[in-house]
Amino acid sequence: MARLGIISAPGTARNITSKIKDELAENLKERLSQSDDWQIDIIVDPLTGETEFTKKIYARTEEYLQENGWDYLISITDLPLFYNDKAVVVDIDTSDGVAMISIPAFGWRPLKKRVQTAIINTVSIIKEVTDNGDDIEEGIKDEIHALNNMFTFSKLRYTKDFFEKSETKHLLFHMTTKAGGTFRLVTGMTFANNPYNMMQSLSGVTAIAFATGAFGIIFSTMWNLSYLFPTWRLAAISVLSILGMLLWIIVSHDLWENFKEGQSRRMTSLYNSTTLLTLFISLLFYYFLLYLLFLTAGVTLLPPDFIATTIEVENIGVRFYLELAWFAASLTTVAGAIGAGFQDKETIQKSTYGYRQRLRYQESQEEDSEESD
Structure with a gap:
């Protein structure tokens, strides 16, 4: 059995992940491992909402990963993440195989289907990193295409980088423009405010x-x-x-x-x-x-x-x-x-x-x- 842990921020992030939990397990089995069932555990932690403390968040998620014995771990935050002033949708720590997904970066209507698609493709990328290391450009073409299809008017770009403060390697999917990313963040955060x-x-x-x-x-x-x-x-x-x-x-x-x-x-x-x-x-x-x-x-x-x-x-x-x-x-x-x-x-x-x-x-x-x- 494959196990996925989701650390969710309170509020919108928790509501979305709770609603897609059962369907997500079925789609993960169909997409990634038809021979294995998927168990999904959701933990609500307000720390995933502290966007300024990304290093601290990753330290906490690593603790959760070790304590619960999950195969994969994704943090779902309802606050924005940034890379070089660009809004980040998915941030994957390839050193440890954990990831963060920012709900506001999806814009005004982060439909459950879109969040589910992001989670499935992020898990797939983590699996590819685990199996083949950092050289995965060829192996994640389908995942990149699927993530890009969710953003009609502003495409994503993925970048590899090494964060010296945390001494970790990251694969980041972020907006190509600062203005477009800011617009999506403001509308996405407004949606979360309800x-x-x-x-x-x-x-x-x-x-x-x-x-x-x-x-x-x-x-x-x-x-x-x-x-x-x-x-x-x-x-x-x-x-x-x-x-x-x-x-x-x-x-x-x-x-x-x-x-x-x-x-x-x-x-x-x-x-x-x-x-x-x-x-x-x-x-x-x-x-x-x-x-x-x-x-x-x-x-x-x-x-x-x-x-x-x-x-x-x-x-x-x-x-x-x-x-x-x-x-x-x-x-x-x-x-x-x-x-x-x-x-x-x-x-x-x-x-x-x-x-x-x-x-x-x-x-x-x-x-x-x-x-x-």
Whole structure:
């Protein structure tokens, strides 16, 4: 029986590996050793999320490999890895036959099938290294092709290198361009943050905003303004209200990461970019939900003939209700921003990389202090 150990970071990485575990065992048997069954063990370890401490991660994975007697070992991290400023998808330590796979490098939708393909081909490469040493270019053509096929708009390049700090040889599959890799990392990290979950944490804010707006749309002032305002003005109000709420949430919940000594500027920039994109997508969901609620309320509560008489126009059509809902959603987003300041701070913070990473550092430091004691 062949045994594969997967050391997974908490969160997205753990969820994906847990879901593909059974199918992965079957596909490994079909692809690599039809005569052997595969046993897959998954261990969740927050250390695999500390991207700045790659040497420490590999030391921990070697301990796991020796303690559990696995034939192969792969770490799945939900944080980015880099090689010469390029985003790394797979990093294989050919000295010991263990590997790391970075989930964010897959981009916005790291589908289970793609992660499974990466794991299978990584195991195949490790097997090739074990059997034939470092000279494996000819033997891994199929694996390189399979990995490249997962990246439509940005191809991978593989590089051999020797890391002096850890005195290990590595085979790295990384993006060919810095810009393309950064784009994939930001979108992949945003996916891991799960904007929809953050939107759910703002459900109380949605209720406050709708209650405020529902009271406002029964008065003629809002009818007149929404009817008189041109499209560009309604659009400008929408943009300002969304950006204002975004900035208010960041400030009131301490979501912005400041650069600190000893911390990577690149990682700080990635955390902040991911927070901005996650919040922006969440607020678009929030805004669209408000819009639908106000559109429904307007059509239900406001007879067109009565409105036409009140604001002294000939007739009221569908456009009026669309613009009224648009205007109401923008105005009440401001009220929602105020309510967002009273939301559970920790609930919002857990949807950001910087906060989760600080928790992992604390856990790691506590473990180190316990071991030293």
